[in-house]
Amino acid sequence: MVQPTGKFHLGNYLGAVRVWKDLCDLKTNQNLYFGVADLHAITIPKPDASNFKQLRLEAIASLLSIGIDPLKAHVFFQSSIPQHAELNWMLSTFAPMGYLNRMTQWKSKSNLKESDEGTLDNTSNVKLGLFAYPVLQAADILLYKSTHVPVGEDQSQHLELTRTLAENFNKMYKKRVFPLPKTMLAPTKKILSLNSVAKKMSKSDPNQNGVVYLNDSPEEIARKIKKAVTDNISEAFYYDPINRPGVSNLINMISGTQRKSISAVEKDIAQYKNHQDFKNYVTEVLVEELKEPRLKYDNLIQDLSYLEKVQQEGASKASEVAEQTLDEVKTTMGFK
Template sequence: MIRRIPVSKTIATGQRRLYSSVKPSDKGTVQTVDYQSNMDIPPNSTMFSLIQPTNRFHIGNYLGTIKIWRDLANNPNVPASGSKLIFGLADLHALTSPKDPKQFKNARLEAVASIIASGIDPKQAILFSQSAIPEHCELYWLLCCLTGMGQLNRMTQWKAKSQVSGSTETSVFEPEVLKKAYAGVFMYPVLQAADILLYRSTHVPVGDDQTQHLELTRTICESFNKTYKNYNFPQPKTILAPTKKVLSLRDPTKKMSKSDPDQNSCIYITEDAKTIQKKIRKAVTDSIDGGYYFDPVNRPGVSNLLNVVSGLQNCHVDEIVKDINDVKKLQNHKELKDYVSEAIIEGLKSCKTTFAQLMEDKSYLEAVIKEGNDQAREIASKNMKQIKTAVGLN
């Protein structure tokens, strides 16, 4: 057994948490529920999600993925329903772009430290490494044999990652696209489907940029169930992050990214107060002072800052707008940026200290992952035996 290191609770409990649960039958209709008290979690559910281990997490990773994990892990209704939480590192997915081996190993440890520092107790959830479970790749191949090239060609993320036009008419079969697109990036959603289905996941928390992949997962799931009628995967539901995609502070037309050459565009969850204040002061806004409102089209910079505060404070962006205009009565961008900086510093205040402590004890992090790998492998191997029997590979 591994010893416990106290984890941070970076945002006070008891606040309202709004999440959207999207069912396959909804056909795009989003149902918003009060997650903390009313979210319908059927008994013996399995909630599953992975994140790529790219060093420290930035605030977009936190609000889009990790914060939902923490809220699920801290929700007393989850263990009471007999449900499982399975979270981990998508380190196979991360290799769609080659990594320096030594740096990659350290990045994986930093990712584990970031998860725990964000408030996720490894005693409340299985934390594992995707690459340690060979059944992911076994199921991936079986699902590849049931997935149409046309279905994959319609996915938009491979186009973005391959730096080709995001138009729905862009095809992987075009000569210019073939020069840029790698098979791993194109086939990525099938491995993602295998990750989810391997654990018979019933709920998958994701950011809005992954909803298309979840729809494909449900399509692949249905195809497998129709083809092999003696084994049925449950249709996984989407738990959609309430926070909109967090954008670059320096260029709010782009998603916040660690790989951005301008590191002032990105706030990491382990940064100190002075660095956060400096980066927010340099954030792009607009020329309109006062009368702040959420308008991502006409005021993308301001709206991005409002979106971040909304996510950290667990409330609708309209409440932030009301607080800024009617309560605080902020008059200019300096006051707005001071307000945003304070909210971020308060929301992330304990992450930095806990992260530093964890990185000083790498044997603890390795023990957490080893125990999680053992737990995940036990589930995966049992399910994979049944799947292989269903397709005639027993």
């Protein structure tokens, strides 16, 4: 699932969604499901309905632009399949509050800070949907009896909860209804903001100069990389995330983009003896990698009827599997 929060940035691409394309490229008989998590998106209220609708379609366009083939995978809006919400409620009866309370993302999204005693301030304003959305995420996965889930590193905690809920359900009813899905982490590490390496690259960053989007023009990419935080060492560029976080972040981007090891990238950049040449090389690598997705996205976003058609067809096929699973769950629990 990917949230409809706008266009993909480099962190999304290298951290998760390019793996989705790789799965589509494999010759396999496995079913692939790629959803736009619009129900998750409203855990932070969206007052502008027309803009939210546009963001949902942009997410579909973004998925297709990176190479997701709708003939090989089911692409759909989460909200188009009501079984997601229904299974979410059933799984919530197996979800311990203590486990959910240990989740890190709802705390960071609520801007909560821990006191010296380890307690959180102002939790009374946290919305239930935001606190409990990992259960809905588990439902998204288990509804299709997924065996492997490609996610970014920051979502691995939620996959652990998914396995726990599946295991609890199976034990309760002494039946293996749900498989225990395995986490597929992208080989690239977390991509950091270009202008503040203390935080990851994010669409919500108030300073958008720190975010490289897949549909940025070559000129925009060049401008952002030129302003990227580095350091005062110019005679050599090497990977040292502790002492050289800015340079290491750029090296990490090259490594992920070119699918090369860090040591191989270090050999490639050994010739550069100043920051300008090094950053020009980073720009060249990113512009070349993102050229095709950018052109595809620009074409796709002009054809909203096609995007709607893709998601409707994907939802129709995915709902058949979702209904089968939910029917089995209801039968197991005694609803049928």
